[in-house]
Amino acid sequence: MGKFKEKIVLVTGGARGIGFAICEKFIQEEATVIFTDIDSSSGDKANQKLGSSSIFIQQDVCNENEWQDVMLNIKKNHGDLSILVNNAGIASDGSRLEDCSIEEWRRVLSVDLDSVFLGTKYGIQNMKEKGGSIVNISSIMGIVGWPGSGPYNSAKAGVRMITKVAALECAESGYNIRVNSVHPGFTDTPLVKNAFEETIKKGDSLFQSTEEAYAAVEIMQPLGNRLGKPSEIADAVIFLASTNSSFITGTELVVDGGYTAK
Numbered sequence: 001m002g003k004f005k006e007k008i009v010l011v012t013g014g015a016r017g018i019g020f021a022i023c024e025k026f027i028q029e030e031a032t033v034i035f036t037d038i039d040s041s042s043g044d045k046a047n048q049k050l051g052s053s054s055i056f057i058q059q060d061v062c063n064e065n066e067w068q069d070v071m072l073n074i075k076k077n078h079g080d081l082s083i084l085v086n087n088a089g090i091a092s093d094g095s096r097l098e099d100c101s102i103e104e105w106r107r108v109l110s111v112d113l114d115s116v117f118l119g120t121k122y123g124i125q126n127m128k129e130k131g132g133s134i135v136n137i138s139s140i141m142g143i144v145g146w147p148g149s150g151p152y153n154s155a156k157a158g159v160r161m162i163t164k165v166a167a168l169e170c171a172e173s174g175y176n177i178r179v180n181s182v183h184p185g186f187t188d189t190p191l192v193k194n195a196f197e198e199t200i201k202k203g204d205s206l207f208q209s210t211e212e213a214y215a216a217v218e219i220m221q222p223l224g225n226r227l228g229k230p231s232e233i234a235d236a237v238i239f240l241a242s243t244n245s246s247f248i249t250g251t252e253l254v255v256d257g258g259y260t261a262k
Helices: 017-028 040-050 064-077 102-127 150-173 190-202 210-219 230-241
Strands: 008-012 032-037 054-058 083-086 132-137 177-184 252-255
Touching: 008 017, 008 064, 008 102, 017 032, 017 040, 017 083, 017 230, 032 040, 032 064, 040 054, 064 102, 083 102, 083 230, 102 132, 102 150, 102 177, 132 150, 132 230, 150 177, 177 230, 190 210, 230 252
Parallel strands: 008 032, 008 083, 032 054, 083 132, 132 177, 177 252
Antiparallel strands: none
């Protein structure tokens, strides 16, 4: 029997990249997976690939009313939510802080930080009677800086701290809810590729092409000289969501091939 048989899992930003890999892993462990994405076309395609154990709901994770609607939908049609993975996110446009517009700052923080606040808020409200696990996807960019990525760095650092506060509040309130964060390093996903492309386009990069940027970043990874795989990030999420991590809350699990150990 799978680790998550009869468990209801919600994954935001599940249509591609790390989110899709997370959905796949939970389905392999026999969970019922509800995943959301703002892109309905990509969501429908992902749903077809994932099969009958997945349900796609279009969602703008920055909209509080839509969070309420998604939670009501799950409760009414599928039962009690056991696991929430706040994964949805976007990259910065490559602007350095001195050139970054307030619109760009707010755009990134809205998707990358506000959505995690909303997800954590409604996840706690919906799990507090029966317990559960919340896993927030942050980044190594929430731990170390990266030029041209100020909004993203700031948002992901915020995710790290929201996670710790939520974990302590749940423990203090006697809720059987564990809250942890996963911090991926450079991973081979559309988000990473797009981030490199945006920086190169702006002329703020040392690299002339995405291929050149990938090659340089691969050399920087102590373990294997390669980028991470989405499935490797998903494995960390599965661990934190499972009873194998029953005494772990408020912590960050870094999955970066040793990059931040240097």
